[in-house]
Amino acid sequence: MLSEIKKGLIVSCQALEGEPLYGSNIMKRMADAAKRGGAIGIRANGVADIKVIKEYVKLPIIGIIKREYNDSNVYITPTLKEVEELVEVGVDIIATDATNRIRPGAIDLALFMKEANRHFPEQKWMADCSTFEECLNAQELGFDYVGTTMHGYTESTKGKKLYHDDFQFLKDVASAVKVPIIAEGNILTPEMASKALEYGAYSVVVGGAITRPQQITERFVEEMNRSRTSI
Numbered sequence: 001m002l003s004e005i006k007k008g009l010i011v012s013c014q015a016l017e018g019e020p021l022y023g024s025n026i027m028k029r030m031a032d033a034a035k036r037g038g039a040i041g042i043r044a045n046g047v048a049d050i051k052v053i054k055e056y057v058k059l060p061i062i063g064i065i066k067r068e069y070n071d072s073n074v075y076i077t078p079t080l081k082e083v084e085e086l087v088e089v090g091v092d093i094i095a096t097d098a099t100n101r102i103r104p105g106a107i108d109l110a111l112f113m114k115e116a117n118r119h120f121p122e123q124k125w126m127a128d129c130s131t132f133e134e135c136l137n138a139q140e141l142g143f144d145y146v147g148t149t150m151h152g153y154t155e156s157t158k159g160k161k162l163y164h165d166d167f168q169f170l171k172d173v174a175s176a177v178k179v180p181i182i183a184e185g186n187i188l189t190p191e192m193a194s195k196a197l198e199y200g201a202y203s204v205v206v207g208g209a210i211t212r213p214q215q216i217t218e219r220f221v222e223e224m225n226r227s228r229t230s231i
Helices: 024-036 047-056 080-089 109-119 132-140 168-176 190-198 213-230
Strands: 009-013 041-045 061-064 093-097 124-128 145-147 181-184 203-206
Touching: 009 024, 024 041, 024 047, 041 047, 047 061, 047 080, 061 080, 080 093, 080 109, 124 132, 132 145, 132 168, 168 181, 181 190, 190 203
Parallel strands: 009 041, 009 203, 041 061, 061 093, 093 124, 124 145, 145 181, 181 203
Antiparallel strands: none
């Protein structure tokens, strides 16, 4: 599995309820388009989408389940219930929030991973981290992959962009973490994805820049509006 995704593009094929492309049949075609374009893996959300994508596209899958709980801000594979669902559907890698935030039921990441590994010792894990310290902690806890997914999306990192001109956050993580680093979050262009590999990423996940045309359209419109006001 490690070698299958090395130095390649993983496309995140996700749409939430209420979004224009929501639905498993649409997501399977999105995954097929990604494969035809050269993607070497898919990141997908939810059992329904994952089942259909697995049948339609033969690529490694990073699986998550986004589910909200009242007692925690953690929503990416937050409890063992979601882990069990992902194991049952047979994803290659399970990604989970690996921030320092407390999970539902007042459980921290260390206890969560201890129980997850006890129940599913053969499963491969990806840590969705937001800070340098969280990346180091994920390595210590035995994650197979460390992702920069949550940088800029947590309370302590809001407003910080992972991929600005110098890619310093990725460089820092890659210099200290020995397990494969998966660069993810705010990668908007092919040039940025290429730079992520150059600066130490093992592989790169791109989502909205490929699979969310509403967001892509908004970026075009915003930029054109700015230009129009200066003409």
